[in-house]
Amino acid sequence: MQKDADGFITGVPEAGPAEEAASPKGANSDLINSTFEVTVTLADQQGDPNSPLYSAKTFEELGLHRDLLKGLFQMGFSKPSKIQERALPLLLSNPPTNMIGQSQSGTGKTAAFVLTMLSRVDFSKNQTQALCLAPSRELARQIMSVILVMGKFTAIQTEYAIKDHLPRGATRVTAHIVVGTAGTMIELIRKKVIDVSGIKVFVLDEADNMLDQDGLGDQTLRVKNMLPRSPTNPIQIILFSATFPDHVRNFASKFAPNANKIELRKEELNVDNIKQFYMDCRDEEHKYDILVSLYSLLTVGQSIIFCQHRHTADRISKRMTAEGHKVASLHGAKDAGERDAIIDGFRDGKDKVLITTNVIARGIDILQVNMVVNYDLPLMADRGSNKTQGDLSPDIETYIHRIGRTGRFGRKGVSINFVHDKKTWNQMETIEKAIGKKITRIETNDLEVMEENMKKALK
Numbered sequence: 001m002q003k004d005a006d007g008f009i010t011g012v013p014e015a016g017p018a019e020e021a022a023s024p025k026g027a028n029s030d031l032i033n034s035t036f037e038v039t040v041t042l043a044d045q046q047g048d049p050n051s052p053l054y055s056a057k058t059f060e061e062l063g064l065h066r067d068l069l070k071g072l073f074q075m076g077f078s079k080p081s082k083i084q085e086r087a088l089p090l091l092l093s094n095p096p097t098n099m100i101g102q103s104q105s106g107t108g109k110t111a112a113f114v115l116t117m118l119s120r121v122d123f124s125k126n127q128t129q130a131l132c133l134a135p136s137r138e139l140a141r142q143i144m145s146v147i148l149v150m151g152k153f154t155a156i157q158t159e160y161a162i163k164d165h166l167p168r169g170a171t172r173v174t175a176h177i178v179v180g181t182a183g184t185m186i187e188l189i190r191k192k193v194i195d196v197s198g199i200k201v202f203v204l205d206e207a208d209n210m211l212d213q214d215g216l217g218d219q220t221l222r223v224k225n226m227l228p229r230s231p232t233n234p235i236q237i238i239l240f241s242a243t244f245p246d247h248v249r250n251f252a253s254k255f256a257p258n259a260n261k262i263e264l265r266k267e268e269l270n271v272d273n274i275k276q277f278y279m280d281c282r283d284e285e286h287k288y289d290i291l292v293s294l295y296s297l298l299t300v301g302q303s304i305i306f307c308q309h310r311h312t313a314d315r316i317s318k319r320m321t322a323e324g325h326k327v328a329s330l331h332g333a334k335d336a337g338e339r340d341a342i343i344d345g346f347r348d349g350k351d352k353v354l355i356t357t358n359v360i361a362r363g364i365d366i367l368q369v370n371m372v373v374n375y376d377l378p379l380m381a382d383r384g385s386n387k388t389q390g391d392l393s394p395d396i397e398t399y400i401h402r403i404g405r406t407g408r409f410g411r412k413g414v415s416i417n418f419v420h421d422k423k424t425w426n427q428m429e430t431i432e433k434a435i436g437k438k439i440t441r442i443e444t445n446d447l448e449v450m451e452e453n454m455k456k457a458l459k
């Protein structure tokens with residue numbers, strides 16, 4: 001065994017239980033095969049008090065039911081992460097208290113709120129007791145899969161509130177936990193398909209996004225207003241995200257009054273295991289050429305290419321496919337069934353390159369993703385001002401979430417930003433300043449140097 005320049009211990013690959021559970025069938029890359037390396041570095045990081053993966057306690061000490069401990073251990077979780085260690089005792093204590101919890105992307109927030117929902121459910125009652133909202137159907141489906149594996153040794157019953165899922169004319173949901181997106185949740189509650197009279201816990205994942213007045217804020221508030229209000233027995237409201245920009249913090253505090261708060265300082269937002277690069281392209285067309293020349297690197301593990309618009313994602317994926325490259329494309333204009341098939345294919349490793357929009361910028365957890373490309377930098381929405389793209393300011397939160405699709409739970413990852421003119425260069429500089437982290441230039445004209453740089457960053 002030896003340490004590389006970054007102090008990571010390398011050794012002979014050997015499958016550990018956590019990785020077996022998480023690796024896709026047939027996945028075949030150096031990174032994925034190095035399960036031993038990942039397991040060892042994870043243990044290192046979980047023992048380092050400065051790491052967001054660190055904890056001084058065990059899961060047994062966090063007051064979880066035996067059946068949930070069994071689920072966790074079967075998933076290969078041996079120790080809690082920092083957010084799990086800090087949040088769970090607060091979330092599980094009685095009387096229930098609201099929570100606003102922040103921790104870096106990929107550090108295990110899902111387990112914190114899923115374990116809380118599972119702990120609060122009375123399995124003897126066939127009644128809905130917990131609701132969880134997410135910004136996309138893909139994330140809702142992922143959260144559901146976590147509930148099902150973590151709750152495998154319980155009698156949990158679950159249902160989705162996502163488009164096209166329940167059969168038309170469904171009259172009554174009795175599942176303990178319902179997970180979904182806000183629009184469908186409103187519809188099902190309004191039609192009394194979901195009975196909210198027994199709700200004890202209400203969770204918002206990606207809460208800053210769910211509460212943003214420019215985004216899903218109105219819909220989320222409508223769901224909350226449809227829930228019963230009992231001064232003696234209030235619903236426990238749980239908000240989690242990697243980011244809580246100033247403009248939603250106040251609203252979050254009103255939405256979840258008297259909440260316990262776990263917050264990050266700005267300089268703590270980054271995860272150091274993601275190396276950030278940029279490439280200076282000549283123009284839009286050159287961006288496409290560079291993406292194509294990166295193809296073999298993109299398929300070493302798996303990669304996600306983010307575009308600002310659906311039509312860009314469609315255009316470049318069609319063009320790459322026509323030129324003989326295997327890529328998948330996913331965005332909100334596709335119908336529900338197609339979206340499910342695309343993300344499942346990518347999760348299973350059938351597709352290695354996913355070209356997409358902000359629809360999956362948040363929450364999606366696919367351990368094999370070791371590269372994220374910002375084909376277009378994330379920009380703030382144009383609120384009817386008719387600004388050109390170059391004049392819009394960069395969307396720092398979305399940037400943090402997008403690059404957080406790689407480097408999950410201490411793994412290494414690379415992100416590459418494409419800039420192609422003065423305006424996009426300035427936008428990138430603004431991002432660099434805001435996150436306080438260097439974004440390193442890599443040459444576009446020397447493929448070998450570029451490959452070397454990337455591989456070094458992933459080692």
Ligand SMILES: Nc1ncnc2c1ncn2[C@@H]1O[C@H](COP(=O)(O)OP(=O)(O)OP(=O)(O)O)[C@@H](O)[C@H]1O
Binds near residue numbers: 404
């Ligand atoms: N205690 C643990 N031990 C080992 N692996 C863990 C542990 N907790 C979480 N994980 C794994 O870490 C990965 C990231 O977790 P999760 O998706 O919950 O991150 P997150 O904090 O919600 O990220 P994001 O902000 O991007 O939504 C998942 O694959 C999960 O299974």
